[in-house]
Amino acid sequence: MTKVVVQNGNIDSALRKFKVKVARSGVPSELKKRKCYDKPGVKRRKAKEEMIRNSRKRRRND
Numbered sequence: 001m002t003k004v005v006v007q008n009g010n011i012d013s014a015l016r017k018f019k020v021k022v023a024r025s026g027v028p029s030e031l032k033k034r035k036c037y038d039k040p041g042v043k044r045r046k047a048k049e050e051m052i053r054n055s056r057k058r059r060r061n062d
Contacts, residue, residue, distance in 0.1 A: 002021045006014040022028070038046070 002018060002025060004014045004021065032044040
């Protein structure tokens with residue numbers, strides 16, 4: 001369970017810290033993955049496309 005302490009009544013900064021902690025824990029991406037079922041072939045295809053995209057990004061940055 002993610003917890004954030006509100007200091008000096010500053011709710012905005014506490015909310016920002018909470019959102020960062022939740023994002024780092026991987027909850028949103030896990031929720032997105034579990035939202036619908038992908039067939040194994042579709043998963044492989046998406047993974048392959050993502051690998052190609054990442055390799056192009058790495059080449060561009062070098």
